[in-house]
Amino acid sequence: MTARLERREVVARLLAQRGACVVVSGLGASTYDLAAAGDCDRNFYLWGAMGGAAMVGLGLALAQPDTSIVVITGDGEMLMGLGALATIAAQAPANLTIVVLDNASYGETGGQLSHTALGADLAAIARGCGIAEALHIASFVEIDALAPTLATPAGDPRLFVVAIDRAEPPRVIPERDGTVLKARLRAAFGLPAM
Amino acid sequence: MSGWPLQIFAALQRYDVRQLAYVPDGGHAALIRAAHAAPGLRAIPLTTEEEGVALLAGAWLGGARGVMLMQSSGVGNCVNMFSLVAQCRIPFVAFVAMRGEWGEFNPWQIPMSRATRSVIEAMGLRTLRADDPRDVAPVADAALSMAFNGGCANVVLLGQRLVGAKDFHAEAKQ
Numbered sequence: 001m002t003a004r005l006e007r008r009e010v011v012a013r014l015l016a017q018r019g020a021c022v023v024v025s026g027l028g029a030s031t032y033d034l035a036a037a038g039d040c041d042r043n044f045y046l047w048g049a050m051g052g053a054a055m056v057g058l059g060l061a062l063a064q065p066d067t068s069i070v071v072i073t074g075d076g077e078m079l080m081g082l083g084a085l086a087t088i089a090a091q092a093p094a095n096l097t098i099v100v101l102d103n104a105s106y107g108e109t110g111g112q113l114s115h116t117a118l119g120a121d122l123a124a125i126a127r128g129c130g131i132a133e134a135l136h137i138a139s140f141v142e143i144d145a146l147a148p149t150l151a152t153p154a155g156d157p158r159l160f161v162v163a164i165d166r167a168e169p170p171r172v173i174p175e176r177d178g179t180v181l182k183a184r185l186r187a188a189f190g191l192p193a194m
Numbered sequence: 195m196s197g198w199p200l201q202i203f204a205a206l207q208r209y210d211v212r213q214l215a216y217v218p219d220g221g222h223a224a225l226i227r228a229a230h231a232a233p234g235l236r237a238i239p240l241t242t243e244e245e246g247v248a249l250l251a252g253a254w255l256g257g258a259r260g261v262m263l264m265q266s267s268g269v270g271n272c273v274n275m276f277s278l279v280a281q282c283r284i285p286f287v288a289f290v291a292m293r294g295e296w297g298e299f300n301p302w303q304i305p306m307s308r309a310t311r312s313v314i315e316a317m318g319l320r321t322l323r324a325d326d327p328r329d330v331a332p333v334a335d336a337a338l339s340m341a342f343n344g345g346c347a348n349v350v351l352l353g354q355r356l357v358g359a360k361d362f363h364a365e366a367k368q
Contacts, residue, residue, distance in 0.1 A: 024252070044255060049278040052248030056278075059252025059260065062213060062236055067256075081248075083241030091238060178282030182255060191257045194283070194345045 004165040005140065007101050011037045011072060013143050014099065019068070019151030022060060022185065026053035026073025028108045030101055034072055035174035041188040047176045051080030054088060054098055061093035064189065068095050068153050075102040075116045075161075082125060088157050089130030095153035098126075100161045107168050116161075126159040134159040198330035198356065199224040202289060205334040206235070206261060209342055213238060213253045213260030215246035221291035221357035222263040243268035244275035251284045259342055262288040266310040267303060269349070276317035279347045286319065286347035287337050297359030314349045325353035 011033040015023065022042045025034040030053075031045040044060075046053055057071035078100045088096065104117035116122060126134035137143060137160050146160060175181055183193035195203065203225055206214065214229040215238040216222060229237040240246050246262040253260040269290060279286045294300075294307025311321050320340070324333040330352070337348040 046278075048281065049248060049251075049275055051244065052251075052275055052278060055245045055248035056252035056255070058238075059213065059249040059254075059258070060256040061252075062238075063253045063256025063258035081245065084245055084248075086241050087238065087245055087249075091236075178278070182282045182284070185255050186257065189257055194285070 004103070004163045005138070005143070006167060007033050007103070007164040008036050008169050009140070010101065010143055010162055010164060013140065014072075014147050014150065017148050017151055018070075021068035021070050021150050021152075022064070022188075023070045023072060024053055024057050024060065026050075026071070026077035028074050028077060029168065030072050030074050030077070031174065032169075032172045033101065036169070036172040039174055041184040043174070044181055044185050045174050045176070047178075050077055051084075053077055054081055054084040057096050057098065058084070058088050058091060058093060061096040062091065065093070065095055066153065068097070068150055069093075070150050071096070071098045073098070073100060074107075075100055075104060075114045075122065076106045078122055079115050079120065085126045085129040085131060085159070093157050094155050096157045097150060097154060098157075098159040100159065101164050102161050103164045103166045105166055107166065111166065123159065123161045131157050131159050133157075135161070137162045195224040195228050198324075198327045199228070201331040202334050203228050205331065205338055207232075209338040210259055211261050211338075212236060212258040213250065214263065215240055215249050215260060216263040217243050217246070217265070217268050219263065219265035219291045220360060221265070221352065222289070225263060243271040246288075247272050247275035247279060247286070250286055251278045251282060254284050259285070261338075263291075264288060265291045266293050266351070267306045269310045269313055270306050273313060273317060276314075276319060280318040283345060284347065285341040285345055287341045288349045289334075289352060290349055291352050291357045292354045294354070296354035298354065299360065299362045311351065319347040319349055321349050321351055323351045323353065325355050327356060330356070
């Protein structure tokens with residue numbers, strides 16, 4: 001097995017040229033990774049709603065078609081909402097990219113193996129749902145090639161499964177009041193808080 | 195389309211609803227057809243109802259109004275995802291076609307039917323209800339107004355007496 005990538009470096013490199021994209025992070029370590037890469041009003045951290053990250057991304061993508069929407073989530077969170085991949089493929093948003101940080105385990109709850117350790121291939125599932133550009137990433141060369149494409153809509157929905165290691169860097173805890181996160185993201189779009 | 199589905203559709207247009215997420219239900223069939231044909235309204239079929247809760251939260255974050263159509267059995271699928279609506283105070287509207295309460299043939303529909311209202315309210319969302327066709331327009335208007343003006347999360351229960359019970363025997367004869 002090739003060396004797996006370190007999650008914080010993956011997210012930091014991916015978002016180094018993020019421009020005006022909006023990033024939604026899934027419950028768990030992905031939220032800490034996004035906070036560690038740099039907090040801003042265009043980050044929306046999920047602290048719950050497990051299985052919902054990709055669909056929050058779809059709702060945003062359809063509402064703001066000129067903005068690139070990036071969902072960064074874990075393998076466990078994505079596995080809980082697999083049907084979303086079929087729903088997203090059917091809508092075919094031009095501006096939605098899903099990045100699954102795949103350590104093949106549930107790091108937050110003691111490192112139990114996830115289904116990606118047991119044979120499930122999230123990129124193949126996404127392709128089977130109709131997301132044509134669904135690939136595995138296993139090197140920083142590929143991460144650095146993907147990064148500049150996140151700032152603006154890519155033209156089709158995409159999913160990338162990044163093989164990360166099981167190290168658990170210290171938690172970086174961002175805002176967790178949902179009304180604050182909602183209000184500041186809406187303000188970034190020029191919308192009132194409610 | 196006519197009758198109460200048309201009244202709901204007219205209310206959605208009046209409130210500038212842009213995303214309509216649904217899991218199919220026979221009672222919503224006319225409304226779903228109309229949504230797919232309506233310019234400016236995106237009809238979004240879901241594989242399961244909790245997808246719609248997350249979708250509508252994302253839509254609101256991006257400034258678009260959305261609603262969901264489903265049947266009462268689907269409310270149970272939404273329970274944990276309702277935390278997103280409650281915690282972020284997302285304006286939320288769903289129209290739920292009730293099963294298992296009026297002329298129901300399928301006993302498997304009854305447990306979730308009995309739990310529907312209390313499950314929604316237990317998660318902090320409000321319920322409104324229409325059993326008479328004359329109530330649909332004002333109830334739909336109240337739900338949409340309280341959501342998009344008042345910031346509430348409202349689930350409209352459309353009684354099975356209104357929607358009509360599925361006739362299993364009629365289908366069996368065909």
